[in-house]
Amino acid sequence: MADSETIVVIGAGVIGLSTALYIQQYLSPSQSVLLVARDFPSHESINYTSPWAGAHYRPVPGSSPQALREADQAKRTYNYFKRVAADEPAAGVKLIQGIEHLEAPSAEYLDSQGMRKLHAHLDGLRYLTKDEVPAGVKWSVTYGTWVVNSPVYCAHMLRKFILKGGQMKQYTLADVREAFSVTPKVRTVVNCSGLGFEDPKSFIIRGQTCLVRNPVSATITRQNADGTWSFCIPRPLDGGTIIGGTKQPNDWDPNPSSETRARLLANASKWFPFTLESGGQFDVIRDIVGRRPARKGGMRIEVEKLADGKSIVHAYGAGGRGFEISWGVAEDTAGLMLENGLLRAQAAL
Numbered sequence: 429m430a431d432s433e434t435i436v437v438i439g440a441g442v443i444g445l446s447t448a449l450y451i452q453q454y455l456s457p458s459q460s461v462l463l464v465a466r467d468f469p470s471h472e473s474i475n476y477t478s479p480w481a482g483a484h485y486r487p488v489p490g491s492s493p494q495a496l497r498e499a500d501q502a503k504r505t506y507n508y509f510k511r512v513a514a515d516e517p518a519a520g521v522k523l524i525q526g527i528e529h530l531e532a533p534s535a536e537y538l539d540s541q542g543m544r545k546l547h548a549h550l551d552g553l554r555y556l557t558k559d560e561v562p563a564g565v566k567w568s569v570t571y572g573t574w575v576v577n578s579p580v581y582c583a584h585m586l587r588k589f590i591l592k593g594g595q596m597k598q599y600t601l602a603d604v605r606e607a608f609s610v611t612p613k614v615r616t617v618v619n620c621s622g623l624g625f626e627d628p629k630s631f632i633i634r635g636q637t638c639l640v641r642n643p644v645s646a647t648i649t650r651q652n653a654d655g656t657w658s659f660c661i662p663r664p665l666d667g668g669t670i671i672g673g674t675k676q677p678n679d680w681d682p683n684p685s686s687e688t689r690a691r692l693l694a695n696a697s698k699w700f701p702f703t704l705e706s707g708g709q710f711d712v713i714r715d716i717v718g719r720r721p722a723r724k725g726g727m728r729i730e731v732e733k734l735a736d737g738k739s740i741v742h743a744y745g746a747g748g749r750g751f752e753i754s755w756g757v758a759e760d761t762a763g764l765m766l767e768n769g770l771l772r773a774q775a776a777l
């Protein structure tokens with residue numbers, strides 16, 4: 429039998445967990461996976477983004493290489509989440525109605541052919557009729573989508589990974605190359621660290637939201653004419669509702685702003701169909717501030733070969749779409765590993 433080998437996956441966010449689970453299917457008997465991360469699903473840190481996410485899937489137009497790549501990854505993830513919602517009730521994924529309201533749609537949204545081409549896979553996609561569109565809104569669609577209780581989903585994936593024989597180690601790496609030394613016999617390191625290690629293209633996009641107990645039956649996103657966003661995302665398994673939210677590139681403020689909270693809640697009570705059981709008031713659980721790990725040009729998904737026969741497989745920089753593209757990214761990352769002979773070609777049973 430060949431020498432045993434440990435594949436190290438750095439990062440226990442939605443990208444690292446999805447990738448680790450995906451590659452477990454393609455391990456040869458001599459290979460195993462060790463997940464190394466500073467933060468795991470039970471930890472709370474502003475620099476560990478996944479548990480702070482809404483999270484939902486919504487149609488995003490565009491024709492740039494990044495937009496097309498992400499649309500393809502999002503489509504595959506959409507189909508995967510439909511299966512998870514049906515087969516794994518404890519995962520915290522639910523299929524519900526999604527609605528988009530835009531006050532000032534860009535040309536990309538108005539290109540109905542392009543939109544349909546990218547999103548033909550969405551269940552029940554249709555434009556809203558004039559009498560369904562709220563005042564001030566110029567473009568509205570409805571579609572079937574998924575919402576996910578992000579901390580529950582991450583914990584669920586970690587549990588699956590461990591049950592399939594995966595190992596985990598809490599450790600903060602000073603450099604990506606250090607991962608080759610955290611355990612013996614490491615030939616491949618998969619870098620799902622969110623921002624990467626000192627990549628000049630990486631940056632953060634701050635997001636502030638508010639988690640409330642009030643339930644809502646659909647996930648609605650409204651893009652306002654002044655460039656701000658309003659959205660509500662119910663969290664399955666009685667996880668409350670996320671009311672959002674801000675998108676602030678390079679803003680490192682870790683503290684929630686009370687003015688922002690007041691604005692988000694005021695807009696939500698105007699625009700979203702919350703039931704009045706709390707007397708028109710929001711029952712706030714907590715403010716949330718997170719840092720989306722973004723990268724100019726989109727995610728880095730590539731193999732870096734080192735001189736000594738070792739490889740680093742990079743998969744980081746998911747920005748604001750980590751959940752939406754997670755399974756497609758895991759598939760693409762594992763695909764690169766297969767092409768480079770780092771995994772075996774046949775899925776294990």
Ligand SMILES: Cc1cc2nc3c(=O)[nH]c(=O)nc-3n(C[C@H](O)[C@H](O)[C@H](O)COP(=O)(O)OP(=O)(O)OC[C@H]3O[C@@H](n4cnc5c(N)ncnc54)[C@H](O)[C@@H]3O)c2cc1C
Nearest residue numbers: 439440441443466467477478484601635718749750751752
């Ligand atoms: C308010 C908000 C709302 C959002 N809503 C949505 C949404 O609706 N839909 C959607 O798809 N996405 C949404 N996102 C974006 C989504 O959360 C991110 O894209 C996603 O969480 C990124 O996952 P990741 O695994 O790349 O990074 P992370 O979750 O940050 O995980 C990075 C991992 O790498 C580890 N790590 C980093 N550096 C080191 C080191 N030096 N040593 C060891 N380990 C290290 C960390 O500990 C962690 O385990 C939202 C984000 C925010 C903030």
